[in-house]
Every structure is written in structure tokens, then in C-alpha cells.
Amino acid sequence: MRIHGKIVVTAACFGVFLLFYFLRGSYTAEDPLSKVAVEEGVEEDNKSFPSPSELTRNVAAKFAKKGSAGVDGGLEKPPRVRAKSKSIAKGGRNESKLRSNVARTAAKHGEAGEIMHLAVVACGNRLDETLAMVKSALLFSFKKIRVHIFAEDLLAPQFKQQLNQWPRSATARFQYTLYPITFSVGNADEWKKLFKPCAAQRLFLPVILKDVDSLLYVDTDVLFLRPMDDIWSLFKSFNSTQLAAMAPEHEVPKIGWYSRFARHPFYGVTGVNSGVMLMNLTRIRSTVFKNSMISTGLSWEDLLHPLYQKYKNHITWGDQDLLNIIFHDNPECLFIFSCQWNYRPDHCMYGSNCKDAEKEGVSILHGNRGVYHDDKQPAFKVVYDAIREFPFEDNLFQSLFYPIQTKFLDTVNTLCGRIPQVFLKQIEKTMRRAFEDKVVHHVRSHK
Numbered sequence: 001m002r003i004h005g006k007i008v009v010t011a012a013c014f015g016v017f018l019l020f021y022f023l024r025g026s027y028t029a030e031d032p033l034s035k036v037a038v039e040e041g042v043e044e045d046n047k048s049f050p051s052p053s054e055l056t057r058n059v060a061a062k063f064a065k066k067g068s069a070g071v072d073g074g075l076e077k078p079p080r081v082r083a084k085s086k087s088i089a090k091g092g093r094n095e096s097k098l099r100s101n102v103a104r105t106a107a108k109h110g111e112a113g114e115i116m117h118l119a120v121v122a123c124g125n126r127l128d129e130t131l132a133m134v135k136s137a138l139l140f141s142f143k144k145i146r147v148h149i150f151a152e153d154l155l156a157p158q159f160k161q162q163l164n165q166w167p168r169s170a171t172a173r174f175q176y177t178l179y180p181i182t183f184s185v186g187n188a189d190e191w192k193k194l195f196k197p198c199a200a201q202r203l204f205l206p207v208i209l210k211d212v213d214s215l216l217y218v219d220t221d222v223l224f225l226r227p228m229d230d231i232w233s234l235f236k237s238f239n240s241t242q243l244a245a246m247a248p249e250h251e252v253p254k255i256g257w258y259s260r261f262a263r264h265p266f267y268g269v270t271g272v273n274s275g276v277m278l279m280n281l282t283r284i285r286s287t288v289f290k291n292s293m294i295s296t297g298l299s300w301e302d303l304l305h306p307l308y309q310k311y312k313n314h315i316t317w318g319d320q321d322l323l324n325i326i327f328h329d330n331p332e333c334l335f336i337f338s339c340q341w342n343y344r345p346d347h348c349m350y351g352s353n354c355k356d357a358e359k360e361g362v363s364i365l366h367g368n369r370g371v372y373h374d375d376k377q378p379a380f381k382v383v384y385d386a387i388r389e390f391p392f393e394d395n396l397f398q399s400l401f402y403p404i405q406t407k408f409l410d411t412v413n414t415l416c417g418r419i420p421q422v423f424l425k426q427i428e429k430t431m432r433r434a435f436e437d438k439v440v441h442h443v444r445s446h447k
Contacts, residue, residue, distance in 0.1 A: 115175075116141070116232050117215035119148040119205055123181065123198035127158055129220040129372065132388040134163075136224040138170055139387075139396070140430050142437070143229055147176040148209060150201050156180075170392045182208065185305045194308075194318040202274070203319050206284040207301050213282045219275040221372060223365040223387055226430040231341055231364065234278060238335050243283035244327070245335035246272040247342035251353045258324065263314040265292075266324035267334060274320040275366045276342040278335070290329045340426075342366050345377045348416035358419070361426030379417040382407045383427075396431045 118137060122130045134147055151159055156178050163176060181198050183191040184207050194200040202217050209215070214235055216228065234245060249271040250256030258271030266272075288297035293306055307322055315321035327334045339347055339354040343362040347354040357363075371377040372384040386404045394400075405424060411417025 115144050115146050116228055117146050117148065117209075117212050118228065119150070119202070119209070119215050119217045120220055121150040121181075121198050121201040122155055122159075122220050123152045123192075126220040127155055127162070128388065130159075131162055132384060133218060133220060133222050133224075134174070134176075135170075135390070135392075136387050137228045138173055139390075139392075139400075140224060140226060140434055141173075141228040143232075145174040145228065147174055148179065148205075148212075148215065149176055150179045150181055150198070152181050152198060167392050179208065184208070184301065190308075200319040202277070203304055203322065205279065206281045209281060210285075214278070214280045217274075217277045217279055218364075219366065219368070221367040222276060223367070223383060224363075225361070225365055225383075225427040226363045227433075231276075231278070231337070234335070234337055235280065238280065241332045242335040243280045243287060243333050245278035245337050246274055246323075247276065247337055247339050249273045250346060251339060251355075252350075255350055261316075262321075262324075264311050264321060264325055265328035266321075267327040267331065268336075271324050272320075272327065272334070272336070273342055273344070273366075274323050275344075275368065276364055277323075278337075287333065289326060289333075291326075292329065340364075343422075345369050345371055345380065345416060348379075348419060348422070349377065352419050352422070354422075357422050361421070361429065362423055363426055365423075377416050378411045378414055379408065379420070379423055382411060383423060396434060401428060401431050 118134075120130055120133065130149065137145055137147075149159055159176075159178060163171070181192065181201055182188070182204070183200070184204055191200040192198055199219075205215065205217065216232060238245070248268065249258055251270070253259040253269050256270040258266045259269060262271065284300050288299060289303050290297055291303060291307065293310065298306075303326070304322070307325060311321070311325060338356040340356040340360055340363045342364055343354060343357050344366045345368070347357065352358060365380065365383055367380045367384060369376070371380040373381075375381070382404055386400055386407070390400045404427065408417065408420045408424065412420060416423075
């Protein structure tokens, strides 16, 4: 019995051992549920650190879903793609801006074939003044210039000799034509003596230059301190009735000549100065002008001589007075530009009275009263001498601007020299502009 009990106990222990063995083996064996649980845990960890490709797909899907219900109703792109697109867009804007700047520069400088027409009348001792004027126009302008020089017979060969000696760099940018002094109506000797020698020739430009549409007329004592292109662009500001443009004779009526002394009609309150005059010759030739002689009106050519005959005993400044009478009767035909485009000693010798010149600087200097050749207003003479003596191919800053700036120190105690910024501001700006266009842009284009 005892032996039988021992056998039963031994068998039970062995069975428990076998059961434990098999249970342990089953626990350590690969269990599909445990495998799923472990793999899910690993995948959760991997979801915390997704691969780049998974991140792109996940973010794209997320933003695509979000974008479908966005504020603008559009598809919002992933941040990385969006950032790249912003960069591209910025570059596109810069490129577009560059193209627009180039387009504006091209428009400003005009088409390659566009030519500006400049007319001047020279008689007597006006050779050097005229050459300095043409030089000043060439130094800064961009478009090519066709110069129409009306000169008496003795001056014509001197103009040819001087102009043909200019360097190729200058002559390649302009053409010139010499014309004799001629008057199509009336007595030529009377016209020549009307004011300064031959000055009345300007009145006949629409009749003589039949193939020219528009031009800028200037007196010989005019100097450009900025591109002629800029005043030429004022033609675009004309309305449908305007056919010429000039500056007022004065800014202050109480000290203006016309408002105090004129014995004939004149334009506006102070009259106009004809030393710088834009002329649309096509419109002038086709317009019928109102006048005080014939109620039906007269063409430009038919108007000049009878107008002169009527007022010849009352005019002081010759052809300029006749122009004032014409535009007094036809004010709608005239465009008025600022005094900075025709700056004369009158604008500074009685105190500074050209506000636009104070703000912007002188654009065109008009040295009437003979101030280029005496010591009454040395500020004007400094500019004239510097331009006249400037060698074409020298550096603008070293050989033109700096001498003007230095010599101006000697004029600061004079009536016009006491406001040097008026004379220097625009010419400095123009030289910087010329340097940028002719040097900096040239260098960049060859990189």
C-alpha cells in the first residue's frame, strides 16, 4: 500500500513536471498574437520617426485633404514644395521686374532709329557758343540727334571745320545740316535786323523744314545739363491743340519785363521766353491761327509778315514778342514747362525765384545778357567754360564736374553763385546717370 502510494506520488510529480515543461515551451514559442502586438509596438515607434519618403507622402496627403476645404478653396501645397514655389515666384518677380526695368529704359531712351531734332540760328560771333551748346547736348543724351544749324555764309565753313574735327565717339551720335539764312516772306534785311542778328529765322522753321515733324529750338547761349531726351519727352504731354512749348519769361509779375513795360499783347501774366522752344512743326503748318487782323484766321506763314507790320513799332524783343502776340491770341496752342528748362540770370540776380530749379536743379542753362563772356554772373561763366573746354573722351567727373564744383567756390559771394546747389544738383545727377548707363550697364552686359 505504501509502495503503491509512493508510485502514485512519483507519477503525479512527473506529470506536473511534464505539464510545466510543455506550458513553458508553449509560452516561449512564437505566438501570432504576441507577434502582432510586438510589430504594432515597433510600427508605432516607426511612425514617430517616419522616413523622408513617408513624410512627404503623409504631409502631402494631409495638406491635400486640408486644402480641399481651405479658405481659398485651392489645393495648398506641402511646406517644402510651397517654400520652393515662393522662391521661384520671387525669382520670377525679380526677373519680371528686371525685364520691366529694361523695357522702361528702352522706352525712355527711345527706339534705336529714333532721332531728336535740334535747331539753332548762329550769326556774328556765335560760333563758339553754338559749338558748346551742341557739345552739351551730346555729352548726356541717349538718342541720336539731328542738328539743324542756320548760319550766315561766313560762319558755315567754320562750323564744318570745327565739327569735322570732333572725335568719332561724338560724331557717330549726331548728324548736322547747315542752312543759309533765308526768309520766305517780307524784307530779308528787316527780318535780320529785327532783334539780334538772324534771330527771327526761328519763326520760319516750319516753312523751311517741311520734312521735319518736331524739333527743339534753342538759342546759341543755351547749355544742356541733363539729357535732351528729357525735354524731348515733354512732347508726349501735349494735348490735342498744343503745338509749341516754352517757359515763362519771369516767375514774379512785379519784376517781369512784359508785365511792366510791354506795349503789345503777350501770353499770360508774365509772357514767355523763346530761348528754349519745343515746336511740333506738323501741327504749326496745319493750324489756322486767330489774330487781330483777319477774322477768318491765318496760317503760320501768312501770319508772320502782317503781324510784324502791325507791331514793328511796339516790339522790343523782336521774334519773341511776335511769338507772345501769337500765343496771346491762341493760348490753347501753347504748353508751358518749368523755369528749370530755361534758367536765366533773371531767376537768381533778383533773388532765387525758380522753385523747381531749387528742388530739382537747373536742367537747361540759358546764359542770356552775355553772362558767358563777362564777370557779371560768374556762376554761369564757370559752367560755360568747363563745357567748352572739356575734351570729349575725358572722364566726366574728373574733367567736367570737379572743375565746375571747384571753381564754383569763387562765385559763392555773387548773386547767382550763392545758391550753388541749383547749378550743380542736376549736372551731378546727370553725370551719375551717364556713368551708370555707359559704364556700369556696359560692364554688366559683358559679364
